[in-house]
Amino acid sequence: MWAAIVAGAGPAGTLAALTLARSGHRTLMADRIGDRAYKIGEALPEAAGRLLRSLDLPVLEAAGAHVAIGGVLSSWNTDDLMAVDSFRHPAGQGWRLDRMRFDADLRAAAVAAGAAFREHRVRSLRRVDEGWEVGFEGGGVEHARWIVDATGRNRLLARRLGIPRERGPRLVAFYARGRVDDVLRTDRTLIEAVPEGWWYAARLPSGAPIAGFHTDARTAAVLRSDPAAWRRGLSRTRHIAGLLGGAQFDEKVRAVDARGGRLSQFSGPGWIACGDAAVCFDPVSGQGIFSALHGGFTAGTAVAAALGGRSDALDDYSARMTEVWRIYYARVRALYRNGQRWPASGFWTTVEHGLG
Numbered sequence: 001m002w003a004a005i006v007a008g009a010g011p012a013g014t015l016a017a018l019t020l021a022r023s024g025h026r027t028l029m030a031d032r033i034g035d036r037a038y039k040i041g042e043a044l045p046e047a048a049g050r051l052l053r054s055l056d057l058p059v060l061e062a063a064g065a066h067v068a069i070g071g072v073l074s075s076w077n078t079d080d081l082m083a084v085d086s087f088r089h090p091a092g093q094g095w096r097l098d099r100m101r102f103d104a105d106l107r108a109a110a111v112a113a114g115a116a117f118r119e120h121r122v123r124s125l126r127r128v129d130e131g132w133e134v135g136f137e138g139g140g141v142e143h144a145r146w147i148v149d150a151t152g153r154n155r156l157l158a159r160r161l162g163i164p165r166e167r168g169p170r171l172v173a174f175y176a177r178g179r180v181d182d183v184l185r186t187d188r189t190l191i192e193a194v195p196e197g198w199w200y201a202a203r204l205p206s207g208a209p210i211a212g213f214h215t216d217a218r219t220a221a222v223l224r225s226d227p228a229a230w231r232r233g234l235s236r237t238r239h240i241a242g243l244l245g246g247a248q249f250d251e252k253v254r255a256v257d258a259r260g261g262r263l264s265q266f267s268g269p270g271w272i273a274c275g276d277a278a279v280c281f282d283p284v285s286g287q288g289i290f291s292a293l294h295g296g297f298t299a300g301t302a303v304a305a306a307l308g309g310r311s312d313a314l315d316d317y318s319a320r321m322t323e324v325w326r327i328y329y330a331r332v333r334a335l336y337r338n339g340q341r342w343p344a345s346g347f348w349t350t351v352e353h354g355l356g
Helices: 011-022 046-054 099-112 156-160 217-225 228-235 240-244 288-307 312-338 346-355
Strands: 002-007 027-030 071-075 082-085 116-118 122-128 131-136 141-149 165-167 171-177 188-194 197-203 209-216 254-257 261-263 271-273
Touching: 002 011, 002 131, 002 288, 011 027, 011 099, 011 141, 011 288, 027 099, 046 288, 099 116, 122 156, 141 156, 141 288, 156 271, 171 217, 188 240, 197 240, 209 217, 209 228, 209 240, 209 346, 217 228, 217 254, 217 346, 228 240, 271 288, 288 312, 312 346
Parallel strands: 002 027, 002 141, 027 116, 071 188, 141 271
Antiparallel strands: 071 082, 122 131, 131 141, 165 261, 171 209, 171 254, 188 197, 197 209
């Protein structure tokens, strides 16, 4: 029997598995990686870098795989483009990640620490005595004393356990990666608010530009019905369109859920949730990957303590996640209220009312 099975091998799952394995517990990490060329979510704040260094994880030192973020150029609560340089930011300089490489290096570190990895998703879950029977998409069954839900926004295990989720305003993000070229040379993150939502753009370590539009469900329906509408909207931006120059976005635009949310409870007898499965953030917060890493580490620490007989560690973990949500919610509400330049806009009204 495994001490723990971790469903999910993204940043949260790998940190949970690594922490458990380093604590001497027999741990299985399970996920289907797939063959995607890139993964959305590539900005890593310096706080996450400090966490990785404290765990002696040199995943940011991969030669040429990741690049430093020079700062932010934003037009949020003003028509002007405002600059914030990384060297002036209290938290320090962040990183623009090659997410596929970053995630692979984290998995390798977890395996090196002693965790096993199975490249199949968890398919079924059943409580058996004091443990769990876990079935996999590729067939086969394993047993564990603990299960860790690190399945991202899908929160597969929490849904199987009937744990409800509280959600913020319904927001959708539409992303596309452009061709590798030299039209976008800046090392900064670009953010621009518009009446229907807000745009994000950056240059990936590969040299390819990436752009994303964050909007409400009503505008999302229009974008889904008219694939060219995303590109037209990008071309009409006041600042980002000029900075992107003639960047070509030939790939299909991908739509992803961008609303914030949290589970009604973060742990229970023999189970715990971490990362986006526990608390997921609106991308405007810029804290998604850091929260996943920190949540995976703290969840792994809590389960290791519980396996050692310390059940109070779960209460501490839940209290910490509740505080993370409180701080996030207050920050995002303030950000959107500061961006109220279009009081008649459906998007900004929807977000303001949804955040209370």
